[in-house]
Amino acid sequence: MKLYFRPFACSLAARIALEEAGLDAEFVEVPRDGTLPDGRAFTEISPMGYVPAIETSGGFTLTEGPAVLTYIAELAPEGMLNFTGFSxxxxxxxxxxxxxxxxxxxxxxxxxxxxxxxxxxxxxxxxxxxxxxxxxxxxxxxxxxxxxxxxxxxxxxxxxxxxxxxxxxxxxxxxxxxxxxxxxxxxxxxxxxxxxxxxxxxxxx
Ligand SMILES: N[C@@H](CCC(=O)N[C@@H](CS)C(=O)NCC(=O)O)C(=O)O
Missing domain, CATH: 1.20.1050.10 (Glutathione S-transferase Yfyf (Class Pi); Chain A, domain 2)
Known part of the structure; x- marks a missing residue:
C-alpha cells in the first residue's frame, strides 16, 4: 500500500493506524506544488489535492480520511483498530x-x-x-x-x-x-x- 501524506497533516492518522497494525506501506510525501516525485500531478490520485490518499497494491485508490482510516482498520488484525462489524x-x-x-x-x-x-x-x-x-x-x-x-x-x-x-x-x-x-x-x-x-x-x- 502507498500512503500519500503531508507532514503532520490529517494523514498522520493513517500513518499511526498503519504503525499500530504493523502493516507495510510506502509513504509518499506530497510536495507543496502537488507534483509527485514520479512527475504526476497529485490531483490524478486525489482530485481535491488533499491528503490522505492511499493506493493499494491491487490498484485501488481511496481518498477521504474517514474512509481511508476505516479501510486500514479493516485490514488490521481483528480488533486492533476497529470493532466487530454491525456492533x-x-x-x-x-x-x-x-x-x-x-x-x-x-x-x-x-x-x-x-x-x-x-x-x-x-x-x-x-x-x-x-x-x-x-x-x-x-x-x-x-x-x-x-x-x-x-x-x-x-x-x-x-x-x-x-x-x-x-x-x-x-x-x-x-x-x-x-x-x-x-x-x-x-x-x-x-x-x-x-x-x-x-x-x-x-x-x-
Ligand atoms: N475531505 C478530506 C479533507 C482532507 C484535508 O483537508 N487534507 C488537508 C491536510 S489535513 C490537505 O491536504 N490540504 C491541502 C490543501 O488544502 O491544498 C478528507 O477528509 O480527507
Missing amino acids: DAHYRMLGWLNFTSTELHKAVFAPILGSGFSDGEQDAARVRAARPFAVLTRHLEASEFLGDRFSVADAYLLAVLNWCEFSKVPIADWPVLLAYRERLRARPSVAQAMAAELPLLSRAA
Missing part, C-alpha cells in the same frame, strides 16, 4: 470519525490553517471549538479512548488536536483533552509516527 461500538467509531472530520477538522481548523479566510473568520472558527471540545470533554472524562479501546477514531482526533497550538485554539483550557492527547502521544505507534514526520515538518516549513 454498536463499530457505528459509534464511525460517528467519532465523522464528528472529528466535520465538527473539528473542517469547522474549526480548516479556516485557520487554510488560505483565504479573514481574521474575523478565523476568530469565529476558534470560538466554534468550544462546543465540540465540551462534548469530547464530557465523553473522555469517563473514558480513556473514544471507544472502549484505541481505534482509528482516536488516531484521527489526535492528529487534529496536534494543530491546537499552531492554530491558537486554546486546548490548555480543556485539561481532559490535554491529558487525552498526552496519553495518546505516549502510545508507541503514535510516538513513532510523529517522530517519522517531525524532521519532514521542519523541512517543509
